[in-house]
Amino acid sequence: MALPPLPSLPLSLPAAALALAALAAFLLVLICVIAHVTANTMPQEDAKCRKGSAPNIHDPATRELSVVVPSYNEENRLPLMMDEALDYLEKRQKRHPSFTYEVIVVNDGSKDQTAKVAEEYCKKYGSDKVRVISLEKNRGKGGAVRTGVFSSRGKKILMADADGATKFADIEKVEEGLKNLQPWPKGMAISCGSRAHLEKDSIAKRSYFRTLLMYGFHFLVWFLCVKEIRDTQCGFKLLTREAALQTFSNLHIERWAFDVELLYIAQRLKIPIAEVAVNWTEIEGSKLVPFWSWLQMGRDLLFILLRYMTGAWKLEAKKCN
Numbered sequence: 001m002a003l004p005p006l007p008s009l010p011l012s013l014p015a016a017a018l019a020l021a022a023l024a025a026f027l028l029v030l031i032c033v034i035a036h037v038t039a040n041t042m043p044q045e046d047a048k049c050r051k052g053s054a055p056n057i058h059d060p061a062t063r064e065l066s067v068v069v070p071s072y073n074e075e076n077r078l079p080l081m082m083d084e085a086l087d088y089l090e091k092r093q094k095r096h097p098s099f100t101y102e103v104i105v106v107n108d109g110s111k112d113q114t115a116k117v118a119e120e121y122c123k124k125y126g127s128d129k130v131r132v133i134s135l136e137k138n139r140g141k142g143g144a145v146r147t148g149v150f151s152s153r154g155k156k157i158l159m160a161d162a163d164g165a166t167k168f169a170d171i172e173k174v175e176e177g178l179k180n181l182q183p184w185p186k187g188m189a190i191s192c193g194s195r196a197h198l199e200k201d202s203i204a205k206r207s208y209f210r211t212l213l214m215y216g217f218h219f220l221v222w223f224l225c226v227k228e229i230r231d232t233q234c235g236f237k238l239l240t241r242e243a244a245l246q247t248f249s250n251l252h253i254e255r256w257a258f259d260v261e262l263l264y265i266a267q268r269l270k271i272p273i274a275e276v277a278v279n280w281t282e283i284e285g286s287k288l289v290p291f292w293s294w295l296q297m298g299r300d301l302l303f304i305l306l307r308y309m310t311g312a313w314k315l316e317a318k319k320c321n
Contacts, residue, residue, distance in 0.1 A: 056150065056151070057151070057248070061241050063100045065089075066102050066149075068104050068157060068160070069082075070145050071105055071107055074112075074114050074162040081162055081163060086121065086130075088168050107133065108139060108143070109134075109136060115132060119132055140254035140256075142251065142258025146248050146251055149248045150248065156175075158239075165235075166193055167278065167279040167280075170236065174276050178274065181272040181273075185272065189272050190238070190243050190247075190266055191273075191275075192274065193231075193234045193237065194277055196231045217298065226260055229273060232259050233259055246318055249318045252313055253300055255296060260297075
């Protein structure tokens with residue numbers, strides 16, 4: 001009687017490790033190919049922002065400060081921020097008459113009365129001090145900020161969130177951070193407001209799940225893209241005009257992770273960056289959905305690295321008058 005065949009033995013440990021390594025390499029190559037093939041180019045709207053149109057980032061500065069406020073469905077939170085910001089800026093101008101400013105509210109395809117609310121400030125303070133740019137379709141925070149930056153007239157450009165979570169007077173802190181970076185190479189420097197010093201208190205108010213997501217996101221940012229800045233997502237950033245031109249002209253991401261690409265570009269261009277602690281209060285009404293928004297940001301972080309590594313995205317130096 002013939003004996004039944006012996007069952008095949010499982011792979012040896014070295015062979016299994018080799019198989020797993022081959023699978024991992026295949027998946028990495030596949031992800032790189034997907035990242036490269038799906039890489040987007042600059043939006044068509046930005047192609048219209050060229051030297052010669054007014055106002056334009058390519059032209060010489062005519063204001064000391066531009067404040068860019070991206071706004072999506074912010075009819076309720078915007079007034080608080082605008083009142084505080086304009087009160088500070090007006091008082092500063094009275095103390096120092098040579099100080100000039102503009103506030104640019106970018107209405108990012110809002111479905112509420114954000115544009116109307118912003119226009120009221122335009123009427124009150126004049127269109128030379130407050131301007132409203134309305135986008136027909138929602139492009140995301142990064143797209144809105146870039147639109148405002150490209151239309152700015154300031155020697156320095158401040159990004160400020162519409163919720164007013166950061167005390168506006170803290171601009172003096174980020175200005176000091178910018179000053180401490182001098183001499184600026186080719187006139188370029190960035191000073192970032194930071195909430196890192198508030199992390200322990202914020203963790204105490206969060207669920208374990210949100211805390212885990214936060215730490216996971218911070219690790220991915222550090223591991224994949226930006227190692228020098230602890231808080232990349234604070235929406236209070238001050239850039240010299242030259243730094244804004246070089247970074248935003250190379251920016252691709254328009255959603256939540258645009259801050260990370262912005263700082264990644266700055267690092268690649270060797271632009272000095274300061275991180276300065278600012279006062280920050282969590283304001284209700286955030287548009288960020290903890291799980292899905294962070295999942296999207298995680299994907300974007302990986303693609304930032306891969307698309308620049310594979311050459312799908314390239315850094316190009318821009319000329320400024």
